[in-house]
Amino acid sequence: MFYLPISNLFLMKFKAIVADIDGTITCEKRELHLEAVKKIRTLKLPFVLATGNILCYARTASRLIGLEGAVIAENGGAVAVRFDLQGTYEESMEECEKAYSFLSQYFNLTKLDPHYRKTEIALRRDFDLEKARSLLKTLNLDVEMVDTKYAIHIKSKKVNKGVGLKKLANMMGLKARDFVAIGDSANDVEMFEVSGFGIAVGNGDEIIKEAADYVTEATYGDGAIEAIEFLEEKGWI
Ligand SMILES: O=C(O)COP(=O)(O)O
Ligand SMILES: [Mg+2]
Structure with a gap:
């Protein structure tokens, strides 16, 4: 048994x-x-x-x-x-920068600690996240946006x-x-x-x-x- x-x-x-x-x-x-x-x-x-x-x-x-x-x-x-x-x-900044440049055409974005941040982009939470997410969908990038309540991050989906x-x-x-x-x-x-x-x-x-x-x-x-x-x-x- x-x-x-x-x-x-x-x-x-x-x-x-x-x-x-x-x-x-x-x-x-x-x-x-x-x-x-x-x-x-x-x-x-x-x-x-x-x-x-x-x-x-x-x-x-x-x-x-x-x-x-x-x-x-x-x-x-x-x-x-x-x-x-x-x-x-991780080597994940390049895709994040592409997403950032694209979104900057639509919003006035502020990066947080850009000199120290090496793998993703953190943004001040003062723009329309849902709108940004749907705009981002039109690009074929392997990135996503996550809201931590302290910042909105543009990050690789793999990280x-x-x-x-x-x-x-x-x-x-x-x-x-x-x-x-x-x-x-x-x-x-x-x-x-x-x-x-x-x-x-x-x-x-x-x-x-x-x-x-x-x-x-x-x-x-x-x-x-x-x-x-x-x-x-x-x-x-
Ligand atoms: O940096 C942030 O956006 C939030 O940080 P946390 O993951 O420690 O909550
Ligand atoms: Mg937290």
Whole structure:
């Protein structure tokens, strides 16, 4: 007779956590949520940051929180495993620039951190996204636009935080499935899909709540604390 040992049925242990930054470990006005930072500092397992923001922002956040420098930035386009190692970048900017030039004919677009951003383009959220998306459809480019609630990103369809997580997990000798992912918006969906368990914070948008295995009641950094406490209570970390 085939049966699974009881220990396998009940033992669900994750080896690391990956958390989004903006909207997840911040407060409503985007400052770092200090209680969430305190909670993160008590953890014994690797804690990775994954952001749509640029690599130096992610590295700085990691340093100031007291982490090891394992980060996913530019929505998966840039990945670094430790402070003393260079980041790796996807070759995905060319298509994004074509989309940007095309859309600039219709909108007055403002790039965010263009000198530091190497794999995608982030724009100020002051134009009609739906209109831009339908205009972009008329071109045959392998790019898409994602709204994080902090910026609108023009990014390659091949690059996302899920792809970044797989790459980083591999560098750490882990699988993406070994991670619990915590996030708040559309750019966290793929990271939820490849991770072992996805937790959306209460302020998350509908798309991420639908992709989540669990949604916290609390919002922003309080939601991240609730997520970690939930995992601890379950004995999953
Ligand atoms: O940079 C953004 O647009 C949002 O960043 P996040 O992925 O950390 O929420
Ligand atoms: Mg976010």
